[in-house]
Amino acid sequence: MLKNRVAVVILFLLIALPATLLAAQLDFFRHVPTPAENPQTPEKIELGKKLFFDRRLSGDGTMSCATCHVPEQAFTDGLEISMSYPTTKNWRNTPTLLNVAFYKSFFFDGRAATLEEQALFPVMSAFEMNKNLDYLEEHLKSVPAYVAEFKKVFGGEITKPRIAMALAAFQRSLVSMNAPLDKFLKGDKNALSPDAKKGYELFTGKAGCIRCHNGVLLSDSIFHGLNVPENPSFANDPDIAATRRFVAKVYHFDDYKNLNEDPGRFLVTNNKQDWRAFRTPTLRNIALTAPYMHNGVFKTLDEVIDFLNKGGGEGNKVLKPLGLTGEEKKYLKTFLVEALTGETLKIKYPEVP
Ligand code: HEC
Ligand code: HEC
Known part of the structure; x- marks a missing residue:
């Protein structure tokens, strides 16, 4: 009887374990996904780069894409909430553009x-x-x-879609891989320090991070409601509240006038399940992109790990307390800091015409 049960358990492990591992794996870089309609060419990437740094793209001529996505700061700006057009305020944190081509949708809400x-x-x-x-x-x-x-790149005149195509091509060139994790996954067992290796075991095991942070980006590109708290630094900021109401109104949110939190993916789908759900961010180069979360509410990785260890924000349905010890939290952080930083991209600033 007992023997039978053991056999059943072993059989189950043999079948189910590889299946779940296959479902959620880390992967190393092979090629950049590129749409057939917009193939990469060196000239197009160079044109996109000029546009990316060109302040003509802002109404008052003060801002380029690089004002918020600063190349030397892993294409973020280091602020909790991003910069904004003068006299207005932004409402979300600036995400990195490194490896952005690998996402399946864009923005925190995938719009x-x-x-x-x-x-x-x-x-x-x-x-x-x-x-x-x-x-x-x-x-x-x-x-x-x-x-x-x-004319040279597209064989025709300047149009809005072509401006967008050139910008996209430049951003697809922002690949920063060959992190210690890539070397480790390719078989170099010494690419991670002993502590980072313990962190890797936790990440893929007890801490369950790999459930959402998987694939080549360490993101499933799916939306999850962790119930990250609103950022208290901006709770009473009338300009941010105006931006929030404005976006909600544009997205036909009925009660936009009384909105005092970021609805996340809900604005796009109108589906209750998506209330305050945000797309899983990449963890590549995470040591370089503080502060964290869609609203920059956590300044350090320790704060993020503590938040996850206690099971996420109040009332969320996707996370459970992890019961990590102080040591284990340290290993997890070592993995995030040491294993995930890719090669530094040397961006030569273009001469904007
Ligand atoms: C004023 C600051 C600012 C400027 C200027 C700016 N961005 Fe961003 N960018 C942000 C913020 C904030 C977000 C996140 C917004 C959201 O998710 O709703 C973002 C998101 C993105 C994303 C999505 C990344 C992801 O992970 O899904 C891309 C791509 C991007 N920006 C490219 C650009 C390009 C190209 C330009 C210039 C045409 C530009 N940005 C100009 C602040 C800025
Ligand atoms: C259920 C899916 C899920 C699991 C499990 C999960 N995360 Fe995340 N993670 C997310 C989402 C979604 C966000 C973005 C939340 C937001 O912006 O409000 C996030 C954000 C983060 C961030 C901040 C990234 C940034 O650029 O701001 C870090 C760091 C992080 N997670 C690490 C981890 C670690 C370590 C674990 C395991 C202990 C883990 N996550 C488990 C979904 C998950």
């Missing part, structure tokens, strides 16, 4: 399906660059160097 679609949002956003897109098209047409470059 853009492709990098091409994403690229024009910040340009027209009232609280980011605030530039009218039709005007941008004409504005760039008055710069002979751009007219010539668009």
Whole structure:
């Protein structure tokens, strides 16, 4: 009888264990996903880079994409809540653009399906660059160097979709891999220090991080409601409240006037399950991209790990307390800090025409 039971358990482990491991794995970099409609060429990437650094893309000429996505800061700005167009306030943290091509949707709430679609949002956003897109098209047409470059790259004139395509191509070139974890996964067992290795075991085992942080990005590109608290530093900021109401109104949120928290994915799907759910962020280069979460509420990785160890925010349905000891939390942090930082990209600033 007992023997039978043991046999059943072993059989179960043999079948179920590899299946769950297959479902959630870490992976190393092979190639950058690129849509057939917008193939990468060196000239297109270079044009996209110029646009990325060009302050003409903002209404008052003070901001380029690189103002918030600073190359030397892993394409973030180090702020809890991102910078914004003068006199307005942003409401979310600036995510890194390193390895951004690997996501399946873009923004914390996934409201853009492709990098091409994403690229024009910040340009027209009232609280980011605030530039009218039709005007941008004409504005760039008055710069002979751009007219010539668009002709060379796209075989035609400057259009909004082509501006977006060039920006997307540049961002797809921002690949920072070959982190110690990649070397480790390829078989170099010494690529991680003994403490980082213990952290890796926790990450993929007891702490269950790999459930959501998996694949080549260490993100499943799915939305989860961890109930991350609102950032108390901005709880009473009237300008942020205005931005929140504005976005909710644009997304037809009925009660936008009384909204005092970030609805997350709900704004896109209108599905109750998505209330305050955000896309799992990549953990690559996580040591370089503090502060953390969609609203920058946690300044350190210790704060993030403590939050997860206690089972996430009040009332959430996706996390359970982990019961990690002080030592285990230390190993987990060592893994995040030591194993996930990829090669540094040397970005040579372009000459904007
Ligand atoms: C004023 C600061 C600011 C500027 C300027 C800005 N961004 Fe961002 N960017 C942000 C913030 C904040 C988010 C997150 C917004 C959200 O999720 O709702 C973001 C998100 C993104 C994302 C999505 C990343 C992801 O993980 O899904 C991409 C791609 C991006 N920006 C590219 C650009 C490009 C290209 C430009 C220039 C055309 C630009 N940004 C200009 C602040 C800025
Ligand atoms: C149920 C899915 C899920 C699990 C399990 C999970 N995470 Fe996350 N993680 C997320 C989501 C979603 C966010 C973004 C939340 C937000 O912005 O409000 C996040 C954010 C983070 C961040 C901040 C990233 C940034 O750029 O701001 C870190 C660090 C992190 N998680 C580490 C871990 C670790 C370590 C574990 C295991 C102890 C873990 N996560 C388990 C889904 C998960």
